[in-house]
Amino acid sequence: MTKDDRYVKKCPECAGINLFWNKEKGEIICRDCGLVVEEKMVDFDQEWREFDGDEAAKRRRAGAPSTYTQYDQGLSTEVGRKADLYALDSKDKNKFFRLRKWQYRISTAIERNLKLALAELKRVSSYLKLPKSVEEESARIYTLAVQRGLVRGRSMESVVAGALYAACRRHEVPRTLDELSESSGIEKKEIGRTYRFITRELGISILPSNPADYIPRFSSALKLSAETQSKSIEIIEHAQRVELTSGRGPTGIAAAGLYVAALINGEKRTQREVADVAGVTEVTIRNRYKELLEKLGLEKEIKKTKKKSKD
DNA sequence: AAGACGAAAGTGGTTGA
DNA sequence: TCAACAACTTTCGTCTT
Secondary structure: OOOHHHOOOOOOOOOOOOEEEEOOOOEEEEOOOOOEEEOOOOOOOOOOOOOOHHHHHHHOOOOOOOOOOOOOOOOOOOOOOHHHHHHOOHHHHHHHHHHHHHHHHHHHHHHHHHHHHHHHHHHHHHHOOOOHHHHHHHHHHHHHHHHOOOOOOOOHHHHHHHHHHHHHHHOOOOOOHHHHHHHHOOOHHHHHHHHHHHHHHHOOOOOOOOHHHHHHHHHHHOOOOHHHHHHHHHHHHHHHHOOOOOOOOHHHHHHHHHHHHHHHOOOOOOHHHHHHHHOOOHHHHHHHHHHHHHHHOOHHHHHHHHHHHHO
16 A cells, blocks of 8 residues: 555545445445445434433334345244144144244245345345445345235346346446346346336336446546546536437447547547447447537537647 | 448337327 | 337448548
8 A cells, every 4th residue: 555545545446536425325335346435334323312221211222233135134924933832722723833834835935035036136246246235225126026926927037137227226326237137147138128117016216327327437447537537427417408318328428428538638449449348339429429529519629639639 | 450430221119099 | 009210239331540
């Protein structure tokens, strides 16, 4: 660690400086690789005060934390235990056994499924280096989906992928369908289908993803400077104001914005390179790029840097 | 020779009758 | 349910650097 590193906070995973402080979740997330750099920034203060033991007992209410990444959320239900049986007559005993059998069948079916699914979810999520908060969220979504019987007729893996995709979008750490497809081994359109299905059925509303959210990741993959990065975000925001973005694929816009910004700052990357990291084709970049030049009048800025580089 | 550009045809998904 | 439609891709030939 050099002397300077102590003062500039960097992501320990990819050494990126693009750290994003999510105040609501009390986390610092690296926007380049998705690593949660710090997640224990919870507010440890109590919101009440206690003056004696009585009040404390009344007001303290926390138990062990419950979590969705454990298949039974750390709490499973069982109908009765052996010891309770002695208190029952034979009629009630039969009833008791029937109930327990059903309880067992229902809960084991769901729990078995959840156990497997959450293992898969963890695998994919760690492969994509997703933050813990996204993993939690997708586990929650998956659990809901199972409880509503939405998994029936669909492969478990595809629902897991769909849940992850939805969670990524909600947390503004978007991954493309391609990336999700690669890490989960599910076809892109299948993921998209289940994603739409479960979000509709569960009534989860998701805003269309913002092109600017992709910039940090793409730009670090292309090793572009911070200035180029912020320039491209500026361009994209401008484009959004002129309604150039609606209906277009967000990755295409992000790619084109980045491409132009790189040109302006004299850090030229080929369309091919940008297209590869963004998962779109050169043609799409060209189309967006053309639109950007026309409507935003960026030609002058590009010419300027061209002249400069000649000198 | 590599990259940028643009035309044309094809694909998968949405929308509206 | 089907056809029209927009966005995006694939492919390929031409122009520019």
